[in-house]
Amino acid sequence: MTNRETPEGYVALDATTVCGFAEPYLPGGVTGSEEIGDGNVNLVFRVRGASRSVIVKQALPWLRCVGRAWPLTLDRARIEAAALKLQDSLVPGSVPALLDFDPVRRAMVLEDLRGHVVLRRGMLKQERYPTAFGSLGAFAARTLLGTSFLVCPASERRELALGFHNPELCAITEELVFTAPFTSAPSNSVRPSLEPAAARLREDRAVARAAAALRHAFRTRAEAIVHGDLHTGSVMVTPTDTRVIDPEFAFPGPMAFDPGKLLGNLALSYLSHEAQGHGAYALWVASQAEVFWEAFADAFRRAWPRREPGREGFLLGLLQASAGYAGACMCRRVVGLAGVADLRELEEGPRLRAEEKALVGGAALLTARPVGSRTDLWELAVGTG
Numbered sequence: 001m002t003n004r005e006t007p008e009g010y011v012a013l014d015a016t017t018v019c020g021f022a023e024p025y026l027p028g029g030v031t032g033s034e035e036i037g038d039g040n041v042n043l044v045f046r047v048r049g050a051s052r053s054v055i056v057k058q059a060l061p062w063l064r065c066v067g068r069a070w071p072l073t074l075d076r077a078r079i080e081a082a083a084l085k086l087q088d089s090l091v092p093g094s095v096p097a098l099l100d101f102d103p104v105r106r107a108m109v110l111e112d113l114r115g116h117v118v119l120r121r122g123m124l125k126q127e128r129y130p131t132a133f134g135s136l137g138a139f140a141a142r143t144l145l146g147t148s149f150l151v152c153p154a155s156e157r158r159e160l161a162l163g164f165h166n167p168e169l170c171a172i173t174e175e176l177v178f179t180a181p182f183t184s185a186p187s188n189s190v191r192p193s194l195e196p197a198a199a200r201l202r203e204d205r206a207v208a209r210a211a212a213a214l215r216h217a218f219r220t221r222a223e224a225i226v227h228g229d230l231h232t233g234s235v236m237v238t239p240t241d242t243r244v245i246d247p248e249f250a251f252p253g254p255m256a257f258d259p260g261k262l263l264g265n266l267a268l269s270y271l272s273h274e275a276q277g278h279g280a281y282a283l284w285v286a287s288q289a290e291v292f293w294e295a296f297a298d299a300f301r302r303a304w305p306r307r308e309p310g311r312e313g314f315l316l317g318l319l320q321a322s323a324g325y326a327g328a329c330m331c332r333r334v335v336g337l338a339g340v341a342d343l344r345e346l347e348e349g350p351r352l353r354a355e356e357k358a359l360v361g362g363a364a365l366l367t368a369r370p371v372g373s374r375t376d377l378w379e380l381a382v383g384t385g
């Protein structure tokens, strides 16, 4: 069976049929269900029982936010389940518990993180999460280093490379992050007021060259098993707990992609709050970029093999590569398919100010000389240099 074929017995669940599917995990019977997914890719249900609830997440044979016009491999559900297991083994308790995976329905049964909220949603409301970004830095460092050639034995890496072969989801990233935003792709979405800034981005040859080089690195640098979509919408939090979700984009890729994506999304949050006049909250967001990178560097240093030389140079190289990925991620969320609520939910005036600055910051990160520190990266991203 190729990755594109639907397995015999596969049917898309709905709010009724998911109850029967989830019954074995809800002792005492099912009391109700609802579809709660607001992501771009899959179906997500909450199924309630007498004493607890579970989440059922199912892959559809197409991309949820586009529909049947964009067919997509169901194999992503297997990859997501495998990634959750791998991440939990490397950083216990950092992801929702995987209770089961049904390979026919391509559906996972997951712990329901009822008291948690999606980090992006909380940040839109100016909520502060004192432990989130430290945990995310440690999560990124330990999952990346733990699956890299520096720590992971060659035989295991071969297995990981085979198990996380994820060409279709990588193709989405190649198109939506590294290609479309820098061309006039039909999938882009640009309001007339933003068109002059979007045109400047499209016409910038240095930006186009930098994005193409990153796309090449993304395709070819199989350094570690990356999460592949580590933005603030892929994290659920309480003030004291952080869980990373949605690793269906996981694949053997460049280590800097994860920290780059997270830092780019933090910069978008900063620009959004700055444009709305939320100065104090914007400063908190800026401080969390620092917390994230310091926690990343700290966990990275601890996990680095003792006898291996070159640790600090490697870390600096990761920061420099992260800057480029952050820049591409900023641009794609402004002009591409699948924008972020941080920008799309603003009124026109602040939205335009934030989006124009995001394109300038994204282009600066893509084209600047290698950054020398995390402060350099942040100043380029948000224009405070």
Ligand code: SR1
Pocket: 040, 041, 063, 065, 172, 173, 176, 229, 337, 338
């Ligand atoms: C079309 S899928 C759009 C985006 O959703 C996910 O969060 C990934 O970032 C993907 O690029």
Ligand code: MG
Pocket: 039, 040, 041, 229, 233, 234, 246
């Ligand atoms: Mg997602």
